[in-house]
Amino acid sequence: MEKKYKILLYTFIGLAVLLGVVYFANKxxxxxxxxxxxxxxxxxxxxxxxxxxxxxxxxxxxxxxxxxxxxxxxxxxxxxxxxxxxxxxxxxxxxxxxxxxxxxxxxxxxxxxxxxxxxxxxxxxxxxxxxxxxxxxxxxxxxxxxxxxxxxxxxxxxxxxxxxxxxxxxxxxxxxxxxxxxxxxxxxxxxxFYSLDPEHDLQVKNLQLKKGTLNISDLRIIPKFSKTEFDQRQKVEKDRFELNVPRIKMKGFSWGFNGDKLQLESATTFFEKADFLVYRNKLLPDDNSIKPLYSQKLRELETKLKFDTIQISNSSLIYEEKSVAGKPPGKVMFSEMDVTIANVSNLNMEAENFQPTTIKAKAKFMGESNLNFNMEFDISDLEDKFNFSGNLVGISAGAMNSFLKPALNIEVEGKISSMFFNFYGNDDNALGDTRLQYHDFKVEILKKDGYSKNKILSGLANLILKKNVANKKIDQKNISATRDKTKSFWNFLWLCIRNGALKSFL
Known part of the structure; x- marks a missing residue:
């Protein structure tokens, strides 16, 4: 028994010494x-x-x-x-x-x-x-x-x-x-929260990034001022934006810096149910600065991008243009939009296999007409060449008047049964073909009050309109348009289509 006590005693002494050493060593x-x-x-x-x-x-x-x-x-x-x-x-x-x-x-x-x-x-x-x-x-x-x-x-x-x-x-x-x-x-x-510019803020309710997948909920671009106050603050005409996107998802997302420039990459990007409203007051002085085409804008963008595929589904775009004082703005509306954009990149533009950017879109135009639109351009191309084509089926006078009457003091009757267009262009000019079919088409030019008809001008306009062509399609070849570089690409697109339509009408 005495031997066991000695063993226990030596054990306790050893533990005490060890703990003491650990304590002082730890200290x-x-x-x-x-x-x-x-x-x-x-x-x-x-x-x-x-x-x-x-x-x-x-x-x-x-x-x-x-x-x-x-x-x-x-x-x-x-x-x-x-x-x-x-x-x-x-x-x-x-x-x-x-x-x-x-x-x-x-x-x-x-x-x-x-x-x-x-x-x-x-x-x-x-x-x-x-x-x-x-x-x-x-x-x-x-x-x-x-x-x-x-x-x-x-x-x-x-x-x-x-x-x-x-x-x-x-x-x-x-x-x-x-x-x-x-x-x-x-x-x-x-x-x-991000301050985009002096007139707009960007807000996001929720953002999650994990394992290369970025999910964004409730993204909004919110104007800081009402339309009236916004106009009062502008020296020249300028777009006012409102955007609401309930959900954005990016797969294969990565970010970092390329030298001192931000670089963003995404394999696939999805936008769902985006609502985009653009307002512009055309009564303000023109902004005569040069407006680069999208290829040049992307090529010279400070941020480096590589977005392989962008898909926009079930979305809407409304453009409002105030052109007549004292009257509400005219509206152009696109709904049920499905858009696929491929190869948006300004990286490695010197590569021989650099891919062009393509856009394929379909939508309801003015709530009733089926619109298909395709476009292709090469961001690396210093000549900024592009091609766009599309077709529009069935648009009534009522739909056209929602824009023509408040914006241009013009009211029309009849229907455009179908329209097709295909143009090739660059930063200077464009050349292409159109095909138009319409019937019972009349034009009423309104007086300044926007309600009374100017019978003389309306009569002259209808005199030079071609007769009913409901049973055939009018093809126009080699329609040309010259770009006004102080205007946007969409103004250039409108000029091309307008020139073809006018040649078919007159």
Whole structure:
């Protein structure tokens, strides 16, 4: 029995000594680690309230940290460091974290050219070692991006959760717009706001990015002013937009920076039930600036794009044009729109196999006519050549008058049974063919009040209209149009179709 007690006694003594060694070793190591972290934080221009270290769990907690990474400032309620690789830190002076958690961080990125040079800012207190974080977690945070510290943010995102994998910070990365590299990001946001321009804001109710799939719910472009106030603020005519898209889904989505330019890529992009309203007051002075064609716009766009397929389903577009004072604007309406756009890219434009952009669309025109439209152009083509074609079946006078009467003081009778068009063009001119079939067509030109008929002008117009051609189709070849470069592409398209229609009518 006495021997057993001695064994137990020696065992307890041994455990006590071991615990004592562990306690003092833990205390010494904790102090060394804490001192090392504090020194590293000071060298990295990080402010904080307190640091706690748990050597057993391999974790550290920094209270109220505030740090600057290039143009980004990050302040947080708490920063938890889990599994710091101490061997790498003390042996190779490398900082490798398994996981870092930011609780309720505020991330503010400024982009103003007036900010101090990040090279000079970091020359004294910069990251001397590579920092690698296998998994960075942001919980209940907010991201703001603005031109400078004094103006309202251009971009605001509420981040319920954000996970960044294999994040890497170096002295070189701090000079980039995103001050770190990464392998993958997942985001769950319940609010996004972006100031598009002085007249429009963009809002998103929910945004989720995970495993290369981006889901956006309730995206809206909202005018900041009513139509009347919007017009009062304009020196020249300008479009006012309203957009509502209940759902957008992007598969194979990725983003990053190509040099200093933002790059976005998506294999397939889906828009469902989008409603787009465009308003323009033609009574304002013309905007005589040059309007590039879409191929040139995309070619010269600062943001780099590669969207393989874009599909728009069951959507609508309404264009309102105010042309007569004191009267409501004329409307052109497209509903039940299904559109497929392929190969929207301004990357690798020098490649021999660079693919042209194609558009295929079908819709209800003015709520009653079946419209099919096709277009093709090459973004890399410096001559900006394009081809568009389509057909329209069955449009009544009532549908046409909803635009012609308020916009042009013209009222028509009769029906256009069918129309076909096919044009090839470039930035200067276009040439093509049209085919038109109509019957019982009459034109009434209205007086300035928009109601009374101008009998003399109406009579002259109807005299020169061709007789009833309901039983045959009128083909017109080599219809030409010259582009007014101060007008949009859609004005150019309208000129082509109008020239063919006028030649068929007269």
């Amino acid at each position: 010494i190591v904790k102090q060394k680690i804490k001192a090392g972290i504090e020194q590293e934080l000071l060298n990295s221009n990080v402010e904080y309230k307190d640091i706690s270290v748990d050597i057993i769990s391999g974790s550290s907690v920094v209270s109220s940290p505030k740090l600057k990474l290039g143009s980004a400032t990050i302040s947080s309620e708490e920063l938890s460091v889990i599994d710091l690789d101490y061997k790498e830190y003390f042996s190779n002076n490398k900082i490798v974290f398994d996981r870092i958690v930011f609780k309720k961080p505020e991330i503010h990125i400024t982009q103003s050219d007036t900010l101090k040079d990040p090279d000079k800012e970091n020359s004294k207190k910069g990251f001397k070692e590579d920092i690698k974080i296998r998994h960075l977690v942001i919980q209940e945070g907010h991201l703001k991006i603005s031109e400078n510290d004094t103006i309202k943010e251009q971009l605001y995102i509420s981040l319920k959760n954000m996970d960044i994998y294999d994040l890497h910070i170096t002295e070189a990365s701090l000079k980039n717009k995103i001050p770190f590299s990464f392998r993958e990001v997942s985001i769950n946001s319940d609010s996004l």
